[in-house]
Amino acid sequence: MKKYAVDFSHSTIGFSVRHMMLSKIHGTFESYKAEIAVSDIEQLEDANILFTIAVASVSTKNLDRDVHLVSPDFFDADIYPKIIFTSTYIEKLEKQKFAIHGDLTIKKITKPIVFTTVYTGNGVNPWAQEVYGFQAKAKIDRRDFNLVYNTILETGGVLISDEIDVVVDLEINPL
Template identity: 40%
Template sequence: MTTIDIPGYRPGTYVLDPAHSEVTFSVRHMMISKVRGTFGVKSATLTAPENPLETTVEASVDVTSVDTKDEGRDQHLRSAEFFDTENFPTMDFVSTGARAEKGELFVDGDLTIRGITKPVTFEVDFGGFGSDPWGNYKAGASAKAVINREDFGLTWNAALETGGVLVGKDVTINLDLQAALQQD
């Protein structure tokens, strides 16, 4: 079985520290620039066995918290034309595996948006481990994935007079996460 050596790795259950974690996204706007936004992380749990590549992840993002610094756009994103947060208030991820390839770490899993589940791969940049001043053992990582929003039923768009469309199909999801090892 394949394994990797991660300095400081400790098996156990890690729970997300929302004060030190962030989920952001970016998408093409008018084919000429990008709109960026954030979501609040509702919960995330990493179960880390002896072999780091057998780690499992379950996470939930509060889609109602979408913030693009434009309240009108945020309301539109919460509407039935996009996320339909009244019926689908969360975006959920459940890992299906992890792998190391050519020095890179990847986490595969199922992402659910608007009740539609599709496979997604996150490229992970592992930050490391460390103890905070209060004796909590923490892990940090960043991850990135690109999804086609239309695969998840996010199909609203508007044609532009100059050609193209208002909203691009590809959405880049970036995660900056910190989690604490739960004490027995």
């Protein structure tokens, strides 16, 4: 198995959530570690993937909201400082499309999740290093992880939707 490193300056772990049932708020996690090992990076089926995300690194471009997200109302980062994803198995869906099944742990609650993942290609960067690209998408229900804070709006809707879209864009390099 060959190991790969994430190129952090060209990768993003992002999420979005509907706000007031009108628009979407987007955010990222700025600090994370990844362990990726696979015999053939373009095939993925035998890959072992582990991501550990620092909850306190959440960024939505609004400091007050970011502080609220790491508070006990949401992630409670002082008690639960990490989000962890561990792949369990990977199935090939199409030529360059895969379903990465795994366990997602938030606030010590572990639930199965599936990332629909597209291999976006490879190349050699200006420093003669191999580069491989992937985009992975999933939807989670935040209530499954005890992220239940919300407010009822006067119009009858809610401030924050329960469904969270997760998008991971990765550039990786062989070690």
